[in-house]
Amino acid sequence: MIKNIIPLLNLREGKEGKIVELRGGFGFQRKIRVMGLREGKKIRIVSIQPAGGPITIEAEGNMVTIGRGMAQRIFVEVE
Amino acid sequence: MKKIILMGSPNVGKSVVFSRLTGANVIASNYPGTTVDFSKGSMRLDGEKYEIIDAPGTYSLTPTNKAEEVALKIFKKGDIIINVVDATNLERNLYLTLEILEKKKPTIVALNLWDEAQHTGITIDVKKLEEILGVPVVPTTALTGEGIKELISRLKEAKISKTRSTSEKEKWVKIGKIIKSVEKVEHRHHTIRETIVDATIKPATGIPLAFLIIIVSFWVVRFIGETLVNYIFDPIFELYKPVALQISHLLGPGILHDIIIGRLVNGDISFMESMGLLTTGIYVPFAAVLPYIIAFYLILSILEDSGYLPRLATLVDNVFHKLGMHGHSIVTVFLGLGCNVPGALSTRILETRKQRFISATLLAISVPCMAQTAMVFGILGRYGLQYILMVFLTLMILYLLMGLLLNKIIQGESPEIFLEIPPYRRPSLLATLKKTWMRVRWFLKDAIPWLFLGVVLVNILYSIGFIDWIGNLFAPVIEGILGLSKGATTALLVGFLRKDLAVGMLLPLNMTPYQLVIAATILTIYFPCVATFTVLLKELGLKDMIKSTVIMILTALTVGGILRLILIGW
Ligand SMILES: Nc1nc2c(ncn2[C@@H]2O[C@H](COP(=O)(O)OP(=O)(O)OP(=O)(O)O)[C@@H](O)[C@H]2O)c(=O)[nH]1
Ligand SMILES: [Mg+2]
Numbered sequence: 321m322i323k324n325i326i327p328l329l330n331l332r333e334g335k336e337g338k339i340v341e342l343r344g345g346f347g348f349q350r351k352i353r354v355m356g357l358r359e360g361k362k363i364r365i366v367s368i369q370p371a372g373g374p375i376t377i378e379a380e381g382n383m384v385t386i387g388r389g390m391a392q393r394i395f396v397e398v399e
Numbered sequence: 400m401k402k403i404i405l406m407g408s409p410n411v412g413k414s415v416v417f418s419r420l421t422g423a424n425v426i427a428s429n430y431p432g433t434t435v436d437f438s439k440g441s442m443r444l445d446g447e448k449y450e451i452i453d454a455p456g457t458y459s460l461t462p463t464n465k466a467e468e469v470a471l472k473i474f475k476k477g478d479i480i481i482n483v484v485d486a487t488n489l490e491r492n493l494y495l496t497l498e499i500l501e502k503k504k505p506t507i508v509a510l511n512l513w514d515e516a517q518h519t520g521i522t523i524d525v526k527k528l529e530e531i532l533g534v535p536v537v538p539t540t541a542l543t544g545e546g547i548k549e550l551i552s553r554l555k556e557a558k559i560s561k562t563r564s565t566s567e568k569e570k571w572v573k574i575g576k577i578i579k580s581v582e583k584v585e586h587r588h589h590t591i592r593e594t595i596v597d598a599t600i601k602p603a604t605g606i607p608l609a610f611l612i613i614i615v616s617f618w619v620v621r622f623i624g625e626t627l628v629n630y631i632f633d634p635i636f637e638l639y640k641p642v643a644l645q646i647s648h649l650l651g652p653g654i655l656h657d658i659i660i661g662r663l664v665n666g667d668i669s670f671m672e673s674m675g676l677l678t679t680g681i682y683v684p685f686a687a688v689l690p691y692i693i694a695f696y697l698i699l700s701i702l703e704d705s706g707y708l709p710r711l712a713t714l715v716d717n718v719f720h721k722l723g724m725h726g727h728s729i730v731t732v733f734l735g736l737g738c739n740v741p742g743a744l745s746t747r748i749l750e751t752r753k754q755r756f757i758s759a760t761l762l763a764i765s766v767p768c769m770a771q772t773a774m775v776f777g778i779l780g781r782y783g784l785q786y787i788l789m790v791f792l793t794l795m796i797l798y799l800l801m802g803l804l805l806n807k808i809i810q811g812e813s814p815e816i817f818l819e820i821p822p823y824r825r826p827s828l829l830a831t832l833k834k835t836w837m838r839v840r841w842f843l844k845d846a847i848p849w850l851f852l853g854v855v856l857v858n859i860l861y862s863i864g865f866i867d868w869i870g871n872l873f874a875p876v877i878e879g880i881l882g883l884s885k886g887a888t889t890a891l892l893v894g895f896l897r898k899d900l901a902v903g904m905l906l907p908l909n910m911t912p913y914q915l916v917i918a919a920t921i922l923t924i925y926f927p928c929v930a931t932f933t934v935l936l937k938e939l940g941l942k943d944m945i946k947s948t949v950i951m952i953l954t955a956l957t958v959g960g961i962l963r964l965i966l967i968g969w
Contacts (some may be wrong), residue, residue: 333601337722347461350567354408354458354489355819358571367601373717374726374816376600380584381519382488382824385726387815 409456550700753811885894
């Protein structure tokens with residue numbers, strides 16, 4: 321199986337991946353982690369709002385809506 | 400008095416725990432950022448009195464918005480900390496817990512939402528967690544009160560943890576280890592229920608559903624409100640009328656009569672127009688507004704407690720971002736539709752000054768509170784629904800246009816949305832009724848003094864000729880630009896005190912429906928009521944509030960002038 325590392329932003333609705341890296345300053349990393357989105361967590365894309373709107377993801381029963389700028393800095397591993 | 404502080408992440412049930420401990424009621428809702436200010440209560444423990452403070456939720460001790468700043472400030476003053484933790488999300492909650500423990504204050508952990516953890520197949524070894532953290536850990540279900548007794552009885556055991564200071568990275572490693580040794584999670588399957596639930600946040604299904612939910616909500620509010628007016632409150636006031644007439648008779652003519660009963664219309668009392676304390680002064684709050692307040696807050700409670708609002712925030716984020724805010728501002732709008740005061744406070748959950756300024760200014764300009772809305776229904780309803788729609792459509796368009804404009808001209812950042820979406824929860828009937836009752840009481844307590852003051856003031860100013868004088872003074876604007884009759888000046892003046900009373904004052908002026916539409920719209924835009932103004936002043940600061948006020952007045956004149964051109968012509 322080939323594994324790819326891509327920004328969360330590139331995942332499509334319903335697809336899953338595993339968080340491998342948070343690219344950003346300390347503040348950004350903390351903000352993301354305390355929402356339950358940490359390296360190693362499996363996530364699923366619940367919805368993507370049209371026209372540059374936010375993305376809703378789920379990790380272990382946790383749901384979070386994040387803007388696309390942030391989604392670009394969260395990297396996930398997909399199969 | 401020793402201070403006990405309730406600290407924890409947003410939406411973990413701190414406010415419910417607070418109500419349980421103190422018996423005092425505070426608002427709890429199923430979305431992060433419900434509490435944005437602190438509430439104080441007290442509790443007796445072994446004969447000693449303690450002060451308990453419910454803080455806003457915060458994810459860490461490094462604040463990212465005003466509400467979290469408040470939480471941090473309160474935390475610093477605490478003698479004992481009750482760290483409320485979401486048992487269904489132990490892992491990410493532990494970050495704040497470790498941060499708190501490292502601050503070396505006596506702490507006790509309440510492992511709340513214990514019921515939900517059990518339902519979702521999460522088991523936590525409480526004893527072991529207690530050992531590792533070095534402070535007491537008590538499982539609680541604040542909603543039913545389970546575990547609260549134990550929490551109280553173990554409060555004395557709250558102690559300073561021996562845990563040593565660690566870096567952020569070390570904390571996460573430690574959390575990983577803790578979770579491994581204390582938590583077991585049954586594998587979660589994606590259930591059919593979750594698929595249905597996801598439909599409310601996916602754009603293709605979520606957007607139509609949002610429209611449906613909002614339209615049904617407004618319809619139900621109107622239905623309940625009208626039913627209460629027609630079948631309960633109006634009949635009561637019909638029974639009361641002879642009594643009031645009797646009082647009128649006993650008083651005889653004079654200034655006292657004017658203040659207490661007001662002016663008779665064709666020898667009879669008109670509850671909307673007479674302007675006396677015992678007529679309009681009580682009819683407006685109790686019969687005209689209260690029914691809609693009850694109806695609105697019942698529905699709002701259901702929307703809040705179900706967990707729908709953060710989903711709606713996600714769906715509308717796109718639009719709000721273009722207006723310089725983000726989706727979370729929809730909460731400000733919804734709270735503001737009830738009363739602008741909690742609406743203004745809720746802007747604290749936004750991250751930047753720009754976002755807060757825009758959200759607060761737009762709230763003041765184009766979100767009418769329920770008291771005002773009820774009165775608009777009252778004066779325009781008789782002419783047909785289309786007139787009411789004109790008012791609301793104008794305000795909605797204004798919200799969008801002003802947002803676009805302010806986003807362009809106000810300096811600063813407007814960061815993206817970053818919002819936790821809580822699970823759907825079934826609103827409990829008891830909680831809904833309690834919350835509605837709490838808000839109804841606030842309404843009555845806040846509204847009646849201002850209404851009475853308004854009534855007395857109008858009568859006094861009228862009798863000394865001030866009303867005529869100011870009417871003439873502002874005639875060029877009111878008549879000339881807005882196309883209203885001179886008397887509307889008084890209504891706008893009273894609008895500073897209470898918008899509902901002001902709308903009522905438009906009635907005796909014999910204006911056309913179109914003039915009433917203009918007047919009702921202007922009344923929303925030109926200035927918030929005193930109560931809202933004071934809160935906004937505190938939230939925005941003097942400089943920004945002056946800016947905001949100038950924007951409001953200019954907008955009111957512009958919109959009024961345009962409406963006049965369209966509806967009446969020059
Ligand atoms: N099932 C269950 N629900 C709970 C429990 N405790 C609180 N809730 C619900 O969880 C939601 C959040 O409760 P709040 O008390 O408003 O949470 P909070 O921590 O004060 O939230 P913020 O003020 O936003 O920080 C509400 O809908 C409560 O009814 C519990 O033990 N079990
Ligand atoms: Mg709260």
